[in-house]
Amino acid sequence: MYKNPVKSVTVAEAIAKMEHYCAYQERCHKDIESKLKTMMLIPEAKEKIILHLLEHNFLNEERFAKSFARGKFTIKKWGKQRIVRELKFRDISAYNIKTALKEIPEKDYFETFHALSEKKYHSITEQNNSKKRKKLVDYLLYRGWETHLVYEKMNELFG
Template identity: 75%
Template sequence: MYNRMQQSITVKEATSKMERYCAYQERCHKDIMNKLATMHLIPEAKEKIILHLLEHNFLNEERFAQSFARGKFRIKKWGKQRIIKELKFREISEYNIKTALKEISDKDYLTTFHELAEKKFDKIRESEKNKQRKKLVDYLLYRGWETHLVFEKVNELIPF
């Protein structure tokens, strides 16, 4: 067994790598910090790189939050609660979270919710109403849809 020497990387190389990393897809500060941690740079170098990324608009938290909210809503059909939770986990500010949620129109939000609920309901293979209700409720809440919407829809689809 041998010890591999830690490969050193220059600030210029690290900056170039981080530019490509940010250009590939929107990133948040937390993503950048995690990536920089793998490069074993001194704190001053990390700071310099982050400053460079901010100044050259490679890193923009508001843009990240908006893109994240749009994508998770359109592609994964997440509700606002799940989007908020995930953005908070990424340490995004309340202001940027509010801005991001404005990317989702109320009309699209409700249309998507109803389509998702009805599609899931059609796939539930349970004969017992209570089990059907539980499966549908659990599914919709896990995806981050608001409880009042979930229970109204479940009561509409599976009346008592």
């Protein structure tokens, strides 16, 4: 006989799981909703859980956005445009995105950009200058660095 593999969870169990899920790492509403979707709960239970997480400060969109921006900039060396794009994808409000970007010090931002672009420039083995230029531009734009910064750096590096 076929048994349904979905195990039902009580609201209390779901709350405990979600508290642990949020305590492990900052989460946004979208993360929480997709996780709750896998638990097969009724909409009222989902709302109750989200409300509980908000009231007990397990879920905080502003804190998530700040942490996300700091982490992606520091660890992955993303530019502001990529960070904004990813936060918008997670349905973070414009206010919280703006607040999150303030977490990145201007001085560090430019230092990181210049260090990253020079490191990449020296690591590209392409001999053809126009292909080398394209590879560098594509790399930096994909990482979310502003177009004007990228092209100013191109002119500096390629003369």
